[in-house]
Amino acid sequence: MPQGWERVMTDVRTVWSGKALLGEGPCWDAGRGVLWFVDIKNRRVHRLDPASGEARSWDAPAQVGWVLPAQDGGLVAGLQTGLARFDPETGAFTPLADPEPHLPGNRLNDATVAPDGSIWFGTMHDSEEAESGRVYRFDGRDIADSGIAPVTITNGPALSPDGTILYHVDTIAGVIHAVPVEGGQAGEPRAFARIAPQDGNPDGVSTDSAGNVWVGLWGGGCARLYAPDGSLLREVKLPAANITKVALGGADFRTAYATSASIGLPEGEDAGEAGNVFTFQVEVPGRPLPLAKLA
Template sequence: MGHGRIVWDGGALLGEGPVWDGRDDSLWFVDIKGRHVHRVDPESGASRSWLAPAQIGWVVPAVGGGFVAGLQTGLHRFDPDEDDFQHLADVEPDLSGNRLNDATVDPDGMIWFGSMDDGERAVTGRIYRWDGNSVQASAIPAVPITNGPAIAPDGATLYHVDTLGGVIHAAALIAGSDTGGTREFVRIAPEDGYPDGVTTDSAGNVWVGLWGGHCARCYAPDGTLLRQVELPAANITKIALGGKDGRTAFATSARIGLDEAALAAQPHAGAVFAFDVDVPGRHLPLART
């Protein structure tokens, strides 16, 4: 079932956080539960992996080289050349049952990221902002599992996901530093899957992976469904847009929670898939550190 060519077939337990790094035309992503950072060159298929010191939700390219990484133990500077994670900041030191889950970078280089209850029940997931110096909580209400956020190309709207609630919300960004009122952008029926990670393309369309939905969807800025791409794994977690022309979509997926029958039916669960898109993505701004 499904379309999409395979660019990495390493069987991630919980593949997440794909990001295209235009500095060397490579795709980076993480396996949260496997505690790994992965890099793949889609042209050659060559890949490399790094073990993280804790569950890792994301890495984003940073000013000055390397990455900022979101770990259960806080924000870290990740230097792949030195295989080194340097602690930058705590996020929720009083919530040991939480972990970090997903992130993006705004036009000013600030990282917006979310936390979640690792047990997926408590209403303790929040959206935060890192400006290179400190972590600030946003005004967005808590949910058990945050996903996203993603930011519109003009920097005026932040999309964030209540995965268990099945809703993608849109919030106004005020001077890039806080969030205003939130509105419902798209509601997805449980039988279609649960909205996971989101990203935006250069026209402001919103791509989302559907956990349990065997697909990725693209919505216009007004919430109209533009496209659905079936993929050969049930749990599609997030889309990154990249490739040298920005017109390749990369989809991470997960094996976790699948029984033997499901794994037999989805031999490529946990792979990274690729498919072509008409509207190109855009490089994430380099994150402040």
């Protein structure tokens, strides 16, 4: 056991019981005081108001990987067909830009927002066979390829609080990479943390206010917390096998929200709580996600 590692059996609650096929993309919207998340395979956008317990859902026109609040008060979504404005009042999705019109077998998978309002996002091969997934940056008008080598399934990305380190996940290889970022340009990746196959596969990542990295483990039934130096700090067991991502929110940003999936379970295994959203408390708070810049 690594020195300082704490396996925490903490109080975990289920806050949404919709049993998503592929729950993903949790994002705390500080302005609205709600949690956005998606069900990729069912093409649904979900919004949960933890204060009232009210949940609402919208149909998306294609597989949807994430929804992020924007500077203009609206929202931007990552669809299989590209980035789009999303209006929850009308349910309309208005196309903005498509990074891969030549790769119809790919889809957008996960994203984050940099301090300058740019969106860093990844794509992946929807059938999980070809190494066609890349990491891109959208500055509000144009999309640029990060130059990071393609993989089959990208996850993350997430950024350090100051925006100088991009955490990019190669899920199949079981590696979280740390990539230096300067002036919107990505540098040379280095291995930040490796997940042993028997522990699961690293899925979505996010960072807290101290620069620690949370990761959901697909097939691992837990979320892990890594220090900025890559050492393992904490593991939280959760009541589903496939944990996809953790977002920190609430009034003090000390409430973790973890999404999960009900697909990909071993044959004959009881789905139980799979596909639900879970919550637990953390010691180190998160921080408001920067608002996305749209032209």
